Amino acid sequence: MRNPLPPLGWLRTFEAAARHLSFTGAARDLNMTQSAVSQQIKSLEGYLGQPLFHRRPRALELTEAGITYLPVVREAFRTLVRGTQAVTGQQENTVQVQCNITFSVNWLAPRLPAFRALHPDVHLNIFTELWEPREMAEGAAVEIRYSLRPADTVRTELLRSDHYYPVCAPDYPVTLETLQQQPLYDCSNLLSNWASWAEDQGLTWDNPQITYATTYMVGLSVAMAGGGLCLAHDTIARRLLDEGRLIAPFAHRAPMPEAYYLLLSPQAEETPGAVAFANWIRAEIAAEQNPA
Amino acid sequence: MRNPLPPLGWLRTFEAAARHLSFTGAARDLNMTQSAVSQQIKSLEGYLGQPLFHRRPRALELTEAGITYLPVVREAFRTLVRGTQAVTGQQENTVQVQCNITFSVNWLAPRLPAFRALHPDVHLNIFTELWEPREMAEGAAVEIRYSLRPADTVRTELLRSDHYYPVCAPDYPVTLETLQQQPLYDCSNLLSNWASWAEDQGLTWDNPQITYATTYMVGLSVAMAGGGLCLAHDTIARRLLDEGRLIAPFAHRAPMPEAYYLLLSPQAEETPGAVAFANWIRAEIAAEQNPA
């Protein structure tokens, strides 16, 4: 005689597989392997005594039972999520935002007071730890990702592209001729790097040793301290240039293959606070690029 | 960053603990140890970030958070249980009834056609396997228990008490003087036994060897075949006596400490089929004891 309900994990997996019509897509969504999804769906179907999906080549299709069950599961989840959030104090208007540290410190933090003024009831939690590039940062409602274009597995839109160029302290003595003898800093694992910047304007690049860090913050701090040059782009450096803490010693700006993307989790679209934040950041970046 | 929902098992445990206001009671209900309940509640409270219960000496009390959460969890469970039942084809009017095999064969089965005629839309599943005497047989909506009075941990009511006496085949040669030299059969682990029957009427009992089985069915079958005598009572033997397959060779009937009880699981009371069955069996047994 069985428990009147299957494990909740199976239902969560079912919902994701139904949403994606794909075990592989559900696996990405849930940060597990396709095999685990397959096994859980099999277990749930065994428990229910009938299939929930027709397996088609390269496609899933919900069965009648699956079509019947899905809204029930979603409704129960909504009830539980809302109830759980009410208990944890995690209101709908608390939004988890994931972005890299340089963006959060140099771009977002200075603008948060403006956001708060506009949306006093929306609470942001900003997560900036380095994370595995997955479909969506785990637990985040909204992610601002600086990368090559992500796969369209969650709702993804281009926020802005940018150009990159070296920056240094205002009184730092450097010329194109002496550049490659200076201490140079960069952020790792990017196509927008020193060599590509040089190539973009036809400079001979002698592959000088670069100091890499996993965040631009390190190089920018060194540059502001007069310790060398760092690559940068407007999104993270504009304010520092405006404040006179950095200068761009050379005129050339190379187009970046990386760009800033806004990623919205499925549940973000049902969360007013997340929607408000997404709309705000779209507007803010559009205004920045097309000043009135 | 966590999953937006805790494991369902924790919620089920929370609901049971809230219903009983006891971890020990919830443990009995859920067929797990008090320790497991305690750990799951602790995990759920950690997950939610606040307590759900105030621990008082010998009592639990729901916190504000617990009071808020309980209806949410119950509502979600109802949604899921109904949805799951719809998918599995397990309709509300399927009722799991647990009772011992002798009762089911000798009392219930002959009466099922009458029940079906009255309630054509209610489907009974009868479970008769030997089971651990728990608060409620696992998975059963309704249990008919033949035992000493159970603890009032689920809704329990006396269906009928009875008297016990020996039975044998009609032509079986036996007297009180020769009784103790006959093959004697009984059902194990009962206070209503040969020695107590003898004592009840002042017989000297020489502790003859008794053959025990875990069900009266064995002894009754032997008795009908002329192989000896078995203890019995009206609930399981009346029809056999009426049909002339058995006789009661002695007039003495001893009152049984055991009786038949009707146990209703918490969810049975919300299941129309279970309610219908319970009402029917109450009426049937009352009619049997007080024929018009």
Add this chain to the structure above:
DNA sequence: CCCTGCCATAAGTTTTGCTAATGCCAAAGC
């Protein structure tokens, strides 16, 4: 015909859930 994408399965590993045992606390009983 070969490659690709996706589901299914088996085997093995890791994690989780549970039990058993015991400790602690306060109420109840004597």
Add this chain to the structure above:
DNA sequence: GCTTTGGCATTAGCAAAACTTATGGCAGGG
């Protein structure tokens, strides 16, 4: 006031469940 009792909390260990890795099978696409 002391002992017993009932019930929750915790630890340690074990078994079951959940997951990953690896691989097979199938059908569509090139």
